[in-house]
Amino acid sequence: MQNFKKYLLLSLAALAFVSCSDNDDNPAANNVTLEFNNTFKSTTIVLGNAASTSATANTSAAGQVHHFSELKYVISNIRLVKDNGDEVPYNVNDLDKGATVIDQAKTASLSYVLSNVPSATYKQIKFGLGIKAEQNTLDQVRFPNFYALAGANDTAMMWEWGSGYRFTKIEGFYGTDNKTMSIHTGSTVEGTKDVPSSYTQGVNAYRDITLNLTTNAVVGSKAPKIKIQADFDKLLSGKTNTITLSTGTGMNDNATPNIHTAAQMAKFVDNLGGNGSSDITGMFSVTAVEN
Amino acid sequence: MKKILGFVIAILFLTSCNSEDSEMLAIDNPEIDLKIPADFPELNAFVSQNKPTQYGVELGEKLFSDKRFSADNTISCSSCHIQENAFTDQKTQAVGIEGRIGLRNTPSIQNLAFMKFYNWDGSKLQLENQPLVPIITHEEMDSSILEVMGKIKNDAVYKDLFRKAFGDENITPERIYKSIAQFEYTLISANSKYDKVKRKEVSFTESELKGYQTFQQKCASCHEGELFTDQSFRNIGFPLNTDTNEAGRARVTGIAADFMSFRVPTLRNIEYTAPYGSFGQFPTLKSVLDYFDNGVLDADNLDPIFKENGKRIPLTEEEKVNLIAFMKTFSDATFTKR
Numbered sequence: 001m002q003n004f005k006k007y008l009l010l011s012l013a014a015l016a017f018v019s020c021s022d023n024d025d026n027p028a029a030n031n032v033t034l035e036f037n038n039t040f041k042s043t044t045i046v047l048g049n050a051a052s053t054s055a056t057a058n059t060s061a062a063g064q065v066h067h068f069s070e071l072k073y074v075i076s077n078i079r080l081v082k083d084n085g086d087e088v089p090y091n092v093n094d095l096d097k098g099a100t101v102i103d104q105a106k107t108a109s110l111s112y113v114l115s116n117v118p119s120a121t122y123k124q125i126k127f128g129l130g131i132k133a134e135q136n137t138l139d140q141v142r143f144p145n146f147y148a149l150a151g152a153n154d155t156a157m158m159w160e161w162g163s164g165y166r167f168t169k170i171e172g173f174y175g176t177d178n179k180t181m182s183i184h185t186g187s188t189v190e191g192t193k194d195v196p197s198s199y200t201q202g203v204n205a206y207r208d209i210t211l212n213l214t215t216n217a218v219v220g221s222k223a224p225k226i227k228i229q230a231d232f233d234k235l236l237s238g239k240t241n242t243i244t245l246s247t248g249t250g251m252n253d254n255a256t257p258n259i260h261t262a263a264q265m266a267k268f269v270d271n272l273g274g275n276g277s278s279d280i281t282g283m284f285s286v287t288a289v290e291n
Numbered sequence: 292m293k294k295i296l297g298f299v300i301a302i303l304f305l306t307s308c309n310s311e312d313s314e315m316l317a318i319d320n321p322e323i324d325l326k327i328p329a330d331f332p333e334l335n336a337f338v339s340q341n342k343p344t345q346y347g348v349e350l351g352e353k354l355f356s357d358k359r360f361s362a363d364n365t366i367s368c369s370s371c372h373i374q375e376n377a378f379t380d381q382k383t384q385a386v387g388i389e390g391r392i393g394l395r396n397t398p399s400i401q402n403l404a405f406m407k408f409y410n411w412d413g414s415k416l417q418l419e420n421q422p423l424v425p426i427i428t429h430e431e432m433d434s435s436i437l438e439v440m441g442k443i444k445n446d447a448v449y450k451d452l453f454r455k456a457f458g459d460e461n462i463t464p465e466r467i468y469k470s471i472a473q474f475e476y477t478l479i480s481a482n483s484k485y486d487k488v489k490r491k492e493v494s495f496t497e498s499e500l501k502g503y504q505t506f507q508q509k510c511a512s513c514h515e516g517e518l519f520t521d522q523s524f525r526n527i528g529f530p531l532n533t534d535t536n537e538a539g540r541a542r543v544t545g546i547a548a549d550f551m552s553f554r555v556p557t558l559r560n561i562e563y564t565a566p567y568g569s570f571g572q573f574p575t576l577k578s579v580l581d582y583f584d585n586g587v588l589d590a591d592n593l594d595p596i597f598k599e600n601g602k603r604i605p606l607t608e609e610e611k612v613n614l615i616a617f618m619k620t621f622s623d624a625t626f627t628k629r
Contacts, residue, residue, distance in 0.1 A: 203545035256535040
């Protein structure tokens with residue numbers, strides 16, 4: 001019996017060793033970590049309430065000083081592009097496994113680990129800011145984890161009336177008198193899944209982002225980290241639109257959510273996520289790849 | 292011997308066939324004839340994909356009045372959508388759990404099978420997509436579909452109804468939405484005095500007839516057809532809801548010209564659906580007509596009909612009295628079970 005135990009132990013150890021060395025040499029897959037750094041220009045954002053002295057202040061192209069108390073956005077539909085151009089989708093049809101809410105108030109949320117990424121050399125990353133219309137249905141049965149993540153009381157990334165998720169939620173203050181700014185984006189398109197022609201009304205706020213990596217990410221024996229900067233200076237001072245915030249309930253007032261609805265919302269969306277044609281990076285850029 | 296064996300096998304076969312058949316018969320769930328009234332608009336295209344059935348409707352009606360749809364089990368759909376008021380609640384804005392006030396006035400539920408858009412801003416085009424919204428909205432039921440399913444899943448009555456309506460006991464979100472929509476599709480109001488006059492069963496009074504004539508002249512361009520709505524969205528200069536979440540139709544379309552535009556409401560059972568306006572601005576029909584007469588708010592996208600007519604609909608006091616008399620002929624006591 002003693003002998004048997006010894007043999008068992010020995011063979012287990014051998015097995016473990018074999019599998020270990022196997023991984024080290026040439027694993028079929030490894031992790032890739034996406035690390036999001038939310039900034040105003042190159043300064044990492046510190047959140048703060050209206051009277052905060054520690055919050056990072058930014059000044060827009062139109063001269064409006066502003067800072068944020070809350071900053072969240074949804075990333076989904078992640079794809080890595082190999083150096084030969086092949087696209088490797090990462091759970092693109094499963095919000096539970098392939099989408100996340102980046103929340104500046106939660107440090108853990110800023111690193112999103114892609115697991116089991118096939119070993120290869122990657123030159124580009126693509127992802128969505130927001131969620132594609134056909135998945136943006138608040139389907140709690142199909143994607144209970146993402147639903148719970150987005151719907152949590154301290155996250156509030158749902159647009160109940162539109163039966164969809166919020167894609168971006170920014171709360172903050174602007175102007176010398178710290179007026180409230182509340183910028184929410186999300187899709188209001190209404191249609192039937194898998195029937196594109198049925199989407200006859202509404203705004204599609206989903207934006208597909210394509211970023212070239214600064215150096216190739218080599219997935220294999222190493223698990224690379226891709227550092228992505230999201231520069232929220234672009235919110236008001238974007239490539240597409242220069243926006244001046246104004247408070248009120250009129251058609252052109254845009255600092256509070258009555259506009260996420262009107263044409264005004266699309267301007268924020270284009271600034272943050274690009275316009276889908278001439279600008280496919282929006283506020284995002286890759287600052288480094290750690291192999 | 293062979294013959295006997297063959298006979299036995301044949302009988303066995305037949306028996307098993309029969310038992311399957313009888314099982315099918317046990318779930319006899321006939322489609323409901325919607326009895327589409329004369330001259331009504333065509334059905335919403337989605338109705339044909341979810342035709343009301345006897346048990347689908349029965350299930351939908353039961354779900355419609357189930358308070359377990361709300362987080363604290365205090366309100367159901369029928370708490371705000373009260374039949375005797377044509378499924379409205381007589382409140383300026385809807386009230387959800389814990390007395391939370393919603394953004395808008397509870398819309399009536401009637402003749403929805405003939406509507407192309409749902410809600411004040413037309414946010415939904417398919418009725419089956421609507422029930423989830425009040426379930427999850429903080430100011431309404433503040434629950435979730437899994438929470439609701441968890442509460443009702445062991446209810447024997449539901450098990451039976453889901454089986455009868457859909458063939459097995461499985462409770463799914465789609466089945467919940469479909470059965471509620473089926474129930475709502477059957478809510479057709481077309482037996483008012485107005486309808487009876489059309490059918491030449493009764494006649495208008497003199498006042499109603501004058502009101503009818505004024506209506507044709509001053510109201511019917513928007514409140515057209517048998518549902519008294521052209522199903523368009525218009526900014527008609529009503530007092531504005533200053534809630535920052537309100538933008539009217541523009542909230543959905545993102546089009547500036549739709550800012551603070553709302554759908555032209557049906558006037559069926561209008562006597563019972565006070566207060567009026569997207570957030571209950573007007574307590575009475577008289578106050579609505581007075582407002583039109585006195586002049587509406589200006590806006591860049593004010594409806595052309597108002598822009599071109601001095602931002603008002605001039606009405607004499609007599610015309611108002613007659614218009615109200617005419618509009619009261621849209622009241623359908625059969626529908627509201629009054």
